[in-house]
Amino acid sequence: DGGITQSPKYLFRKEGQNVTLSCEQNLNHDAMYWYRQDPGQGLRLIYYSQIVNDFQKGDIAEGYSVSREKKESFPLTVTSAQKNPTAFYLCASSPQGWDTSSGANVLTFGAGSRLTVL
């Protein structure tokens, strides 16, 4: 079945350590996104990528980094510069980039990764 796989599902790290969250999709989608979810704040966009080897900052990119070397993969690194990294991280994809003339793009989400920094 096609979908998005995020790993690990749960991750514990010590303060000051970098951590990388994996996101893989087999939907042949062009665009991929990383969101952060905190209680009562909804979803906030961290980074997004509309094509391979290109990505843009979202609303809260500070302290995070990404790469898009393959269409299927969009890993997120939470660096030690992120002041409050404990959160639920969601990866998503959509069939095409954000083309305002082509109508809405429906996002498909992974099951999420819960990061706890001790």
Next chain:
Amino acid sequence: AQSVTQLDSQVPVFEEAPVELRCNYSSSVSVYLFWYVQYPNQGLQLLLKYLSGSTLVESINGFEAEFNKSQTSFHLRKPSVHISDTAEYFCAVRGTDKLIFGTGTRLQVFP
């Protein structure tokens, strides 16, 4: 700029009762609206969407939402809820370069 407001952070309701989850939006471009549902410790799943055409849209599990342009609303309704509907519900509007989510409404259905 586009934005979404979900007025209720929590909605408790008894099983088989009707429910309405409220969503208001602000958009300066063509309006595309969505409701997503999130079950505990899972990702979001698309529940229904409004792109154009009929202002009343329905999902396969009995939810419906009505696009009201004059009131800039897209409220989600179900005439009779089940225990299994307990989840968090997010309203979203398509922005110029991203999907913009509301802060979510937690629907808690009691037996």
